[in-house]
Amino acid sequence: MAMLEKLLRLTQKARGDRTLEPLLESCRLLISERGQANVYALALKVIEGYSALPAARREAFFAALATEFAPEPETVLSAATQYAQAPTAQHLAVLTQAVESPRQELIRRINRAPGGTAMLLAMRVDLLGLRKGNPELNAVDADYLHLLTSWFNPxxxxxxxxxxxxxxxxxxxxxxxxxxxxxxxxxxxxxxxxxxxxxxxxxxxxxxxxxxxxxxxxxxxxxxxxxxxxxxxxxxxxxxxxxxxxxxxxxxxxxxxxxxxxxxxxxxxxxxxxxxxxxxxxxxxxxLSPIPGFVRWLDKTPAEDGEWTAALQRVAAWRQRHPTLAPENITRMPKPVQQDLLSLSARYLVKQSHEALGDPVARFHLDNGARLERINFAADLSKKGMKQSLGLMVNYLYDIGEVELRHQEFVNQKVSHSTAVRRLLKPQA
Incomplete structure (x- = not known):
């Protein structure tokens, strides 16, 4: 509620802002009946207005989109009640129209103007930055994402x-x-x-x-x-x-x-x-893929963790002795610690890919229908590779005839992996 009140205050302030109010008025005209006759000119006016808008005013602009350009609650409730009482095609159409926010039509009309698509992408970059501290802006972003997903269909x-x-x-x-x-x-x-x-x-x-x-x-x-x-x-x-x-x-x-x-x-x-x-x-x-989340997961995993305790402690001890990573430190890592590292990474990729700390690259490929095929030691000795994954990289195999099956397995909380990876899932004593 506090966030919503903040947005309402920002919207009210925006209406009296001589810098922002002309832009909001152009938005209102663009989605009005009169606006339909002059979409290009009004859309260009909105684009120019937003381009000239100081960064400090953009939060208030999106606040106005979240409040003033939102669906009308009473209209939505009335349409939902009608549909619940009589779920006809006509009542469903009325409900669908009532639920769609006016800002969706605003976004559509901006997109029709020359340069409109590029501007919408730039606006969403700003919105994504502002959304972190304003969860109430999520509804605005959902409208952007819904339309962009349709327009950027492969x-x-x-x-x-x-x-x-x-x-x-x-x-x-x-x-x-x-x-x-x-x-x-x-x-x-x-x-x-x-x-x-x-x-x-x-x-x-x-x-x-x-x-x-x-x-x-x-x-x-x-x-x-x-x-x-x-x-x-x-x-x-x-x-x-x-x-x-x-x-x-x-x-x-x-x-x-x-x-x-x-x-x-x-x-x-x-x-x-x-x-x-x-x-x-x-x-x-x-x-040949990185594991950007691996070291972060290691840092957050307790040193005592059942059968994995010894492996975690050996890797932690090695990292303490080598706080400043260098390629020669990785390549000279003792074989038992190498094996611990490979086993822990296998555990991370197979057991954690559906969790909050799961690796984003693994999720992408596994959800795309690939199989976790092999984990490679000292595969990326760049500063970035050592910092993120202690030099490890992964092969994901795309068997074109199996991708749909493996995608479904991932949806069902199962990570498809090879026999070589399965052998790594048993830690050393």
């Missing part, structure tokens, strides 16, 4: 291969947005676009050459167990014609305003289909 998107002949502007965006394994410059990027490598991205017709999400793939002989060989510079790259395995080693989202819109799973499946057509000799599709 059926509407364009899949393109990014190569060295792509525009310099697009290549710069790939460098900038790479979120898993940093691209250090043009020569680094060029290696990732050589004949035995692939990069594919999704694009939306309203956003031009702005990538939404992209994936990088290595075409190699066998499942990779370390990332360095996949991205290290080579004077001459091998041909992809003899490759038997496609390793998806990086996937990066480029549009923070699309958080919660599922694109990565469709991208991987679409790229797998395209690669299979181009290179029919490919037999294995897998990932």
């Amino acid at each position: 059926g509407f998107l364009r899949l393109e291969r990014v190569d060295w002949q792509s525009s310099a502007a697009l290549l710069e965006k790939i460098i900038h947005h790479e979120a898993v394994h940093e691209i250090s410059g043009w020569s680094d990027l060029r290696r990732r676009l050589q004949p035995d490598r692939r990069c594919y991205a999704f694009f939306h017709p309203q956003l031009g050459d702005e990538p939404l999400i992209f994936v990088e793939v290595a075409l190699v002989d066998e499942m990779a167990d370390a990332v360095a060989p996949l991205i290290e510079s080579k004077p001459e790259a091998a041909s992809a014609k003899g490759a038997k395995t496609a390793v998806f080693y990086s996937i990066s989202n480029c549009q923070p305003g699309l958080r919660g819109v599922s694109l990565g799973n469709f991208l991987i499946k679409k790229v797998a289909d395209q690669l299979k057509t181009e290179l029919p000799q490919l037999k294995t599709f897998c990932t």
